[in-house]
Amino acid sequence: MAYSTREVKIGNLLLGGNQPIRVQSMTNTNTLDTLATVEQSIRMIEAGCELVRITTPGLKEAGHLQVIKAELKKRGYAVPIIADIHFNPGAAEIAARMVEKVRINPGNYVDRSVAKTAYSEKEYQWELERIGERLYPLLKICKEYGTAIRIGTNHGSLSRRIVNRYGDTPEGMVQSALEFTRICNKEGFHNLVLSMKSSNVRVMLQACRLLAERLTAEGLNYPLHLGVTEAADGEDGRLKSVAGIGALLARGIGDTIRVSLTEAPEFELPVAKAIVDRFQRKHENGGVKRHIRPDLEIHHEMGENPLLTDVRGKIGGKIPPAVVLKYQGTYFLAEEDGSRTALNQPLIHINDSQIETSLPLLIQAVQQQAGAVIVTEAGSGLVRQLMTALRDAGLNPPVILKSPQVVKNMADFIVENALNPGNLLLDGLGEGIVLDADYLGEETAVRIGYGLLQATRRRILRTEFIACPSCGRTLFNIQEALRQVKSRTAHLKGLKIAVMGCIVNGPGEMADADYGYVGAGHGKVTLYKGKEAVNRRIPETDAVEALVQLIKVGGDWRE
Numbered sequence: 001m002a003y004s005t006r007e008v009k010i011g012n013l014l015l016g017g018n019q020p021i022r023v024q025s026m027t028n029t030n031t032l033d034t035l036a037t038v039e040q041s042i043r044m045i046e047a048g049c050e051l052v053r054i055t056t057p058g059l060k061e062a063g064h065l066q067v068i069k070a071e072l073k074k075r076g077y078a079v080p081i082i083a084d085i086h087f088n089p090g091a092a093e094i095a096a097r098m099v100e101k102v103r104i105n106p107g108n109y110v111d112r113s114v115a116k117t118a119y120s121e122k123e124y125q126w127e128l129e130r131i132g133e134r135l136y137p138l139l140k141i142c143k144e145y146g147t148a149i150r151i152g153t154n155h156g157s158l159s160r161r162i163v164n165r166y167g168d169t170p171e172g173m174v175q176s177a178l179e180f181t182r183i184c185n186k187e188g189f190h191n192l193v194l195s196m197k198s199s200n201v202r203v204m205l206q207a208c209r210l211l212a213e214r215l216t217a218e219g220l221n222y223p224l225h226l227g228v229t230e231a232a233d234g235e236d237g238r239l240k241s242v243a244g245i246g247a248l249l250a251r252g253i254g255d256t257i258r259v260s261l262t263e264a265p266e267f268e269l270p271v272a273k274a275i276v277d278r279f280q281r282k283h284e285n286g287g288v289k290r291h292i293r294p295d296l297e298i299h300h301e302m303g304e305n306p307l308l309t310d311v312r313g314k315i316g317g318k319i320p321p322a323v324v325l326k327y328q329g330t331y332f333l334a335e336e337d338g339s340r341t342a343l344n345q346p347l348i349h350i351n352d353s354q355i356e357t358s359l360p361l362l363i364q365a366v367q368q369q370a371g372a373v374i375v376t377e378a379g380s381g382l383v384r385q386l387m388t389a390l391r392d393a394g395l396n397p398p399v400i401l402k403s404p405q406v407v408k409n410m411a412d413f414i415v416e417n418a419l420n421p422g423n424l425l426l427d428g429l430g431e432g433i434v435l436d437a438d439y440l441g442e443e444t445a446v447r448i449g450y451g452l453l454q455a456t457r458r459r460i461l462r463t464e465f466i467a468c469p470s471c472g473r474t475l476f477n478i479q480e481a482l483r484q485v486k487s488r489t490a491h492l493k494g495l496k497i498a499v500m501g502c503i504v505n506g507p508g509e510m511a512d513a514d515y516g517y518v519g520a521g522h523g524k525v526t527l528y529k530g531k532e533a534v535n536r537r538i539p540e541t542d543a544v545e546a547l548v549q550l551i552k553v554g555g556d557w558r559e
Helices: 034-046 059-074 089-095 121-145 160-166 170-186 201-218 234-249 265-277 294-303 352-368 382-392 410-426 442-455 478-489 540-553
Strands: 008-010 013-015 022-026 051-055 081-084 101-104 148-154 192-197 224-226 280-282 288-290 322-327 330-334 340-342 347-350 373-377 399-402 432-436 464-467 496-500 515-519 524-529 532-539
Touching (some): 008 148, 034 051, 051 059, 059 081, 059 089, 101 121, 121 160, 148 170, 170 201, 201 234, 201 410, 224 234, 234 265, 234 442, 347 352, 399 410, 410 442, 464 478, 478 515, 478 540, 524 540
Parallel strands (some): 022 051, 101 148, 148 192, 192 224, 347 373, 464 496
Antiparallel strands (some): 008 013, 280 288, 322 330, 524 532
16 A cells, blocks of 8 residues: 655655655855856756755855855745754754755664663653754754755664664664654644655665555654665665665656765756656646555565575575576577676566466466476566465476666666666565666676666675765765775675765764774774774875775775
8 A cells, every 4th residue: 555645845846645755955066156056956847857956064064055045046046955963953943944855764863872782761752852852943943934844764864862762773763753743743833744764775775664654554654755875876886776766656746756876966866757657647637646556565465575586597595586688589598707607497478467467378478388487577566466376386497587677778777777777676575686688798698787786785696886976075986986995895705885075974874884994084984893983184185095904904904
């Protein structure tokens, strides 16, 4: 069942309810640099951005938002502005008088004790009361000025109090957001949006679904903002973002999205728009029709811990999911190194129409063809219906998934495969994916195929890079730093390496990274092993080599 939300107002923009899915992004300029921030905002708006978020680390930046807003208006742009607040309630209270929305992170907005590690029930409740006291002034201002609030909870930046009780888990993320939401609701403040973000697509998906369920149960049906945070750049960042955001929109969850790439923010918008276009159609009267897949709730029944299928050659059972290429009419099993072997198992091709009209005959065909592998379209919910019917008949053939769409360009190839097979792969379903290599070539198809398996955490064959898109807090060239780190460490299969712009998105929000490269001021970087700072404030020019040496000392380097 879709998550039905109430409508909220952000300036003149309506969000939630039956409104369109809104697309947004965030500047990465110095907020006090008016010209740079305004010109980047305009590039974002012209690329399709409907809400512009701006870093607001302190009181000075909060006050300067009025200057930026006035300059945008002077140039003919009136999109809502969002102030991005982390550690400073005072900055939130100034910004709320000037812009249409403020974003706060409950993990570091208040309740920031790092010394205390255990809480009695009385102490826990006292902390909740203190949060309310710190939040009330902002709520009063937002009511007066008609300003919206986003409660933005991030995996890895939860308060010590929440982690002590719930762990650094999706449950902890949800509880953190609910605490703030209940306070807002109690005070009669309803111009509210919530988000659950993680660089781990599975954590993000689980947290958002759980939050939607809890909000529905409590009648707190506020709109949800979706995004895979710190997704990094290039193909991998796009695969992660499309798979995670698309899996939720397919379930009817999500009212606004942001694709977070370690690239110029205007490059995020075409990706975001491509996702949204698959899930809504605008009518001439201005309304929209959302496309959801009600079958996805079958996930609770069979997706969390699916039964092992039979082994057919190198597909099925406990064998990691395969990448199969269709090239010039022939099917090949492809390895990431480019080698390939012909797929000798018989294939049973099944499309949605056959599942819908001839399911008993399909079951009979599978029974009669021993050793077959099923190749099926993954664009609708009927694949799950097929899998359930096979299981009920006592049949466990491997099922490999393909997108029903044949596309001829890279951008659509990434989107279609991350949305369709990606949705099922995230639920632990499918023993592989089939990619059509006729238009983009075998090398590209193999790279995208293994990238999707890694993005959905079904098969880890590469280094995983976690990198924030950067913002005005970043005081070095993070895109160049990520490029250099990748060039030195991309061969370290299974290792998770984070490149983060600043302390806000650093040791906390890189969550489960093995090593971290985190901005620590102008030209300075602090290196982490796990969540422990090992080398502090070393020169940026020496940081990549120092990271390599840290990985070697940690015993994780391979030549």
